[in-house]
Amino acid sequence: MAVDKPRAEAAIREFLLAVGEDPDRPGLLETPDRVARAAAELFGGYDEDPAAHLRKQFHESDNEEMVVVRDIPFSSMCEHHILPFTGRAHVAYIPRAGRITGLSKIARMVNGYARRMQLQERLTAQIADAMMDELEPLGALVVLEAEHTCMTMRGIKSAGALTVSSAVRGAFRSDIKTREEALRLLGLKS
C-alpha cells in the first residue's frame, strides 16, 4: 500500500505540536510535506514484492560454485522506535545447476525488504527466504551488520555497538566446511 500522504502530513503536524513545536513557524511549514515524501521513500518497500527482482535468472552454466556478494549497504527503520538502522548485508548462495541471478538484483531485493518497518532478525530471514524460494539454490547464508540509532542516539546510548545477525539455509546449515568457506569469503570468522 502506498503511503497516504495527507494522513502522514496531518500526523506530522500533530507530532510537532506534541513535542512542543509550532508547526506554523516558517522553518516548519513545509516539514509535514517533506516528511510525508520521505516516508513514501523510506517505506516504499511495501509497494513492491522484493523477491520478484530475483526472478530474472540466467542459466549460463552448470556451475554449482558458491557466489558471495558482500558489503551491500542498506538503511532500514526499526519498528520499535521508528528510528533508522543502517549497515551492510552479505549474501552467499550456492546456485543449483548454474541457476544464477544478476548481482544487482540481490541488492535490489535487500533494499526492498529494508524499506519497511523492520527488525534486523526479520530482515535477515526474509532475505535468506527470498533467495531460497526464488533461486532454489543448494544453500543460502545471509549476514547483516548494522548500527541501530535507537541504541546509539537514545536509551542506552551505546555508540558504535554493532548488531550482527545471520540466517543460514540448506547446505550452509548442514555442512560446516561450506559454511566456513562462506564466512571466510565474507571476511567473517567462523
Ligand SMILES: Nc1nc2c(ncn2[C@@H]2O[C@H](COP(=O)(O)OP(=O)(O)OP(=O)(O)O)[C@@H](O)[C@H]2O)c(=O)[nH]1
Ligand atoms: N531484537 C531486536 N531488537 C531491536 C531491534 N531494534 C531495536 N530493538 C530493541 O527493541 C527493544 C525495545 O525494548 P523496550 O523495553 O520495549 O523499549 P524501550 O524502553 O525503548 O527500550 P530501551 O531501548 O532499552 O530504552 C530495545 O531493547 C531495542 O534495542 C531489532 O532489530 N531487533
Ligand SMILES: [Zn+2]
Ligand atoms: Zn529501535
